[in-house]
Amino acid sequence: MTERLRVAVLAGGPSAEHEVSLESGQAVLDQLSKDRYDPVLVVIDRQGTWSQNLHRDTVDVVFPALHGPYGESGVVQGHLETLGLPYVGCGVLASAVGMDKAAMRRAFVAEDLPVTPHVWFTEHGWRTTTDRWGLVKSLAWPMFVKPANLGSSIGISRVTSMAELDAAVELALGYDRVIVVEQGIAARELACGVLGDYDTAEASAIVELNVDGVWFDYEAKYHGDTDFATIPAPIPDPIAEEVRELSLQAYRAIGGYGLSRVDFLYEEQTGRLYVLEVNTMPGFTSHSVYARGWAASGLPYPQLLDRLIELALARSAA
Structure with missing residues (x-):
């Protein structure tokens, strides 16, 4: 019988998508063929601590079922490359x-x-401008305000006025220092x-x-x-x-x-x-x-x- 591949499924992580990642990781673990693979779930907690350290002697391939900053941004991908471990998905540059x-x-x-028509700006640009409307005036209402580095619709707001825009940007800044605003279509x-x-x-x-x-x-x-x-x-x-x-x-x-x-x-x-x-x-x-x-x-x-x-x-x- 062919020896089963040892697969480490990474899940969790410090991002706001921690819970979704745990669900993804468990689903992958459940669906991996136990005839072909010897899988283990490695959970990264919200502080970034791994439940198990990985190296070539303990795992053949890694499935990083991680979403959002830290896990999907190229950081973990770069770490796995330094360990010489094969991993599923995009590399460092594409992930970033x-x-x-x-x-x-x-x-x-x-x-x-x-x-779609869009603009982006930094937290510094938002805080220091005397004309916040000027940052988005090329767009029409409604607009969607998004943290640049996040997914799963977390931190995103649909806005139809400057008052709503102010609140939406403040919400998004709680997740990232770069903000993208898109024109709604x-x-x-x-x-x-x-x-x-x-x-x-x-x-x-x-x-x-x-x-x-x-x-x-x-x-x-x-x-x-x-x-x-x-x-x-x-x-x-x-x-x-x-x-x-x-x-x-x-x-x-x-x-x-x-x-x-x-x-x-x-x-x-x-x-x-x-x-x-x-x-x-x-x-x-x-x-x-x-x-x-x-x-x-x-x-x-x-x-x-x-x-x-x-x-x-x-x-x-x-």
Whole structure:
């Protein structure tokens, strides 16, 4: 019998997405084939302490089911590289760019990808300006205020006035010192999974996120009572093909490897698509759409994990 691969599944971490990461990590642990793998859950607490130290003698490959700063930002990826450990997902650079919404949009613009009108500024710029309206006046209401380095809709607000903008920026500054403000667009929300290496990656079935309210917030993502996803998304074939192609372009724009989920706005009246962001370690919970999109494409969750681990080992061996 072939010796099972020792897989360390990292979960938790100091970011505001700690709880979501724990759910993702447990789901990965449950779905890994016990015939092929010897998995162990390694929990990182909110202070950054690991429940188990990793090195080449104790683990063959690492699955960092971590979301947000610290875990998805390239920090852990760099640490694993210093240990010489193969790991699932994007490398240091792609993780860092994918985590920072301002840097990510600069990469998109450089590759001529369609993005929503937006601005970004630092906490210092916000505190010292005498004209806060001047920072966002190029945008129309409503606007979405976001911490640049966070996910799962945490710290995000939809605003329709300067009073609301002030409060929203203060909320976002509680999570990050760089703020991104996007112009709201009346559009359908789509997502597409990407799997593979930089040159030969593939795109999954497209998912539509059915928003019950004005936008898809944290509560709807993780605690909603109804299934929020329609798979495959009921959109015209040419739009679906464009989503897949733009997903691969966005993936390559940040130097992706392994996996990502690319989020879109689809303005149905005009037929325009906008690339919102690339998530380099999308959720793997029972609600999460990345694995569900690939299941709809003929790649069930356990086999998806097999493929991700194969990609991690292939990169390490190159």
